[in-house]
Amino acid sequence: MLIGELAKLAGCEVETIRFYEKEKLLSAPERSASGYRHYRSDHLGELNFILHCRSLGISLAEIRQLANFRADPSLACEEINQLIDQHIKSVHQQLESLRLLEQQLLTLRQRCQHSSDAAHCGILQTLVQAAEGEPCACHGALPSQTAN
Structure with missing residues (x-):
């Protein structure tokens, strides 16, 4: 899916997605030969995770920490x-x-x-x-x- 579709599904702005990519909170999507970003369904999951954390007032630094735990669920909580x-x-x-x-x-x-x-x-x-x-x-x- 393209960035506009991802934004619509997540209920956020395209610039929000670009910001989270720049901050390395959202994994980088693959790009087409013409430079368009192509997102997968796991990007939507990551983005929804970030947006949910932000809705709780969780900082970007704290989201990074939580994302590390999400990436390695065997870690103690x-x-x-x-x-x-x-x-x-x-x-x-x-x-x-x-x-x-x-x-x-x-x-x-x-x-x-x-x-x-x-x-x-x-x-x-x-x-x-x-x-x-x-x-x-x-x-x-x-x-x-x-x-x-």
């Missing part, structure tokens, strides 16, 4: 477990960062309760003051930080 455990830990850290960001934005939003012009917008004033080096309400002590 402890490293796979550790990789996923580390990924879960990273997701927890991202969630905590997002919760903090949400609190900061909520605090910032409270600075402007009524519609008016930009000159009197509490949000804009807070952002400008922070840019000028003054303490800012959104990065001050948050309720979760003062609960001790």
Whole structure:
């Protein structure tokens, strides 16, 4: 099959396939005399594997590791477990960062309760003051930080 057909079957863009080939995550296809890539069904399996991993937020480096295990199924899976455990830990850290960001934005939003012009917008004033080096309400002590 040609690259467009592979892209359609996998539900991705042609450029995505080219990127994964360049990154050596997707094995190189054979080429015709005229230079067209010709893919086999195993390329679709590889591509779907990559796309599924990416949908889970797994990095390219981690996908390389998982692909090595996929290529040699006799290997012990402890490293796979550790990789996923580390990924879960990273997701927890991202969630905590997002919760903090949400609190900061909520605090910032409270600075402007009524519609008016930009000159009197509490949000804009807070952002400008922070840019000028003054303490800012959104990065001050948050309720979760003062609960001790």
